[in-house]
Amino acid sequence: MSGHSEDPVAEESKRFFTFFNLSMALVAITGLEIVIIYVQTLDGSTIIGTLFATSIVKFIGVVWWFMHLRWDKIVNTVLFLLGLVIALGTYFAVIYMADTHPEISKFEVSAIKDVWKASQKYEKDDYVVHDGTYFVANLKHESPDTFSESIDGSGDAWTKIEQNKVPHQFSWVVSHGDLIEINSQKDGLSFFKRVLDTEQEDISGEKVYLLDQEASTEDFRIKARSESYWTETVQRP
Amino acid sequence: MSDAHALEHHEPVTSTGVPNKKILMWAFLGSDCMFFGTLISTHLIYRKISATVNGNYLDIRDIFDIELTSFSTFILLASSLFMALAVSAIHKGNLSSTRWMLLGTIIFGSIFLACQVYEFTHFVHGKENASGDLEHQLTLSSYAGKSDEPGRDAELKPHVFGSTFFVLTGTHGTHVAIGVFWLLGWLVYSFTGRMSKADAMDIECCGLYWHFVDIVWIIIFPVVYLMEYAF
Numbered sequence: 001m002s003g004h005s006e007d008p009v010a011e012e013s014k015r016f017f018t019f020f021n022l023s024m025a026l027v028a029i030t031g032l033e034i035v036i037i038y039v040q041t042l043d044g045s046t047i048i049g050t051l052f053a054t055s056i057v058k059f060i061g062v063v064w065w066f067m068h069l070r071w072d073k074i075v076n077t078v079l080f081l082l083g084l085v086i087a088l089g090t091y092f093a094v095i096y097m098a099d100t101h102p103e104i105s106k107f108e109v110s111a112i113k114d115v116w117k118a119s120q121k122y123e124k125d126d127y128v129v130h131d132g133t134y135f136v137a138n139l140k141h142e143s144p145d146t147f148s149e150s151i152d153g154s155g156d157a158w159t160k161i162e163q164n165k166v167p168h169q170f171s172w173v174v175s176h177g178d179l180i181e182i183n184s185q186k187d188g189l190s191f192f193k194r195v196l197d198t199e200q201e202d203i204s205g206e207k208v209y210l211l212d213q214e215a216s217t218e219d220f221r222i223k224a225r226s227e228s229y230w231t232e233t234v235q236r237p
Numbered sequence: 238m239s240d241a242h243a244l245e246h247h248e249p250v251t252s253t254g255v256p257n258k259k260i261l262m263w264a265f266l267g268s269d270c271m272f273f274g275t276l277i278s279t280h281l282i283y284r285k286i287s288a289t290v291n292g293n294y295l296d297i298r299d300i301f302d303i304e305l306t307s308f309s310t311f312i313l314l315a316s317s318l319f320m321a322l323a324v325s326a327i328h329k330g331n332l333s334s335t336r337w338m339l340l341g342t343i344i345f346g347s348i349f350l351a352c353q354v355y356e357f358t359h360f361v362h363g364k365e366n367a368s369g370d371l372e373h374q375l376t377l378s379s380y381a382g383k384s385d386e387p388g389r390d391a392e393l394k395p396h397v398f399g400s401t402f403f404v405l406t407g408t409h410g411t412h413v414a415i416g417v418f419w420l421l422g423w424l425v426y427s428f429t430g431r432m433s434k435a436d437a438m439d440i441e442c443c444g445l446y447w448h449f450v451d452i453v454w455i456i457i458f459p460v461v462y463l464m465e466y467a468f
Contacts, residue, residue: 055455058452076263087273091277
């Protein structure tokens with residue numbers, strides 16, 4: 001704060017050089033920031049640290065000299081700092097509350113090729129292939145000696161699945177999320193399933209879907225969402 | 238000019254020792270800090286949620302034109318010098334110099350705005366690729382349009398980066414536009430023959446607003462633009 005005795009006109013004249021020098025310093029610091037980004041020799045965290053430091057310096061420079069806090073009463077600084085501190089508090093609170101990206105630790109898709117066997121225990125909804133045709137078990141049973149007996153004997157032990165459909169085992173493990181979707185990336189294979197639509201943690205799932213053609217894990221994309229964060233198996237370029 | 242000089246020469250005495258207009262402006266700027274604080278925080282949290290095009294993430298660096306943004310940053314910094322000199326000139330009673338400095342600030346502020354309009358237009362419309370198709374478009378989040386995924390009619394396009402980016406930089410641009418109109422008002426007023434040293438506090442408040450807009454950009458430029466090149 002300046003005293004009352006000083007001539008305001010002379011005071012303002014002296015400040016011209018302060019303003020000019022500050023302006024040149026701001027331009028130089030901004031230039032430095034751009035050079036750091038262009039050169040790309042420093043690692044990410046060093047760049048962020050440097051940008052943070054230069055921004056603080058420029059911020060203080062403008063507030064202190066251009067906005068006259070250097071010469072004004074402390075009440076102006078306090079008022080401004082009050083808003084600034086609340087703004088920073090908001091930032092840290094939001095960062096603390098923010099969710100994180102879900103992690104997809106496992107995602108596998110494979111065609112089921114278990115051949116039917118005699119004297120084998122089968123559970124309900126087990127899939128088998130017999131003579132090139134897929135069947136699904138309708139009930140828990142132990143298979144007899146021949147497959148035809150299995151159908152004719154119990155009557156409803158197996159159901160032949162739709163022609164040209166191939167059962168695939170889908171399995172996934174996701175850290176957390178409120179939505180998981182799986183969709184086909186393969187030309188000519190239309191597939192989209194939402195396998196989770198409520199918030200959960202430590203998610204693991206297995207399900208069999210009938211597809212129009214044989215496919216593998218690479219032909220699908222799994223997307224997991226937690227609030228606004230999306231993760232998917234397709235890698236960022 | 239210090240608060241003491243302002244009170245001594247032009248402004249009524251207050252219990253705080255600071256002119257009321259100035260204390261009001263600082264209180265407003267403090268509240269505006271909170272406003273921009275929330276917008277910047279939101280952008281930093283959601284900046285990694287970018288759009289996907291045909292299953293691939295949109296690289297924001299393909300959209301940004303960092304040369305243009307750097308240029309507009311220098312322009313805004315330079316406008317702050319003009320503003321400081323305008324305030325200094327009116328305190329000294331130098332009307333002619335005040336006019337020129339106000340005009341300089343208005344021109345530089347307008348150039349900044351023009352750069353932002355150009356930038357927004359190109360971001361929304363995208364860039365042409367080698368085959369002449371438009372790509373690298375940055376838009377807001379939308380729950381409409383054809384899905385990239387087979388079997389789905391529509392989906393929520395997660396252009397969250399676009400939403401937070403346009404809201405943050407657009408709000409800042411609006412502040413700049415308000416500042417330009419405010420300065421324009423003072424420039425026109427200066428030709429009415431009624432402007433004097435008594436208006437110094439009003440122009441200083443206008444200057445405080447302009448410098449605030451500058452410091453907000455000082456944060457936005459590295460946080461929103463440059464940081465995308467760091468990781």
